[in-house]
Amino acid sequence: MITKQKVQHIAKLARLSLSEKETKKHQKEFSKILDYINELKNIKILKVDEVDYFSSNITKKDEVLKFNKKLIDGYIKVPSILK
Secondary structure, three states: OOOHHHHHHHHHHOOOOOOHHHHHHHHHHHHHHHHHHHHHHOOOOOOOOOOOOOOOOOOOHHHHHHOOOEEEOOEEEOOOOOO
16 A cells, blocks of 8 residues: 555655645545556467558559549548648
């Protein structure tokens, strides 16, 4: 469990003044958050192969022509939206 002094230090950094009741409440809440983070550290993550979403995008010349767009260096030229 996080200490009362740490909660008070965090409150001071946030420029908050906490009552004794609020300090105890935040002490419990911070402890729950830290416990949850520790649980997340124990989760095994499977490595997923990276997917190149851009290569599967519409880049075939016939598909580009279908939408009446120009293909420049593998990218579709679209009208500028910023001026």
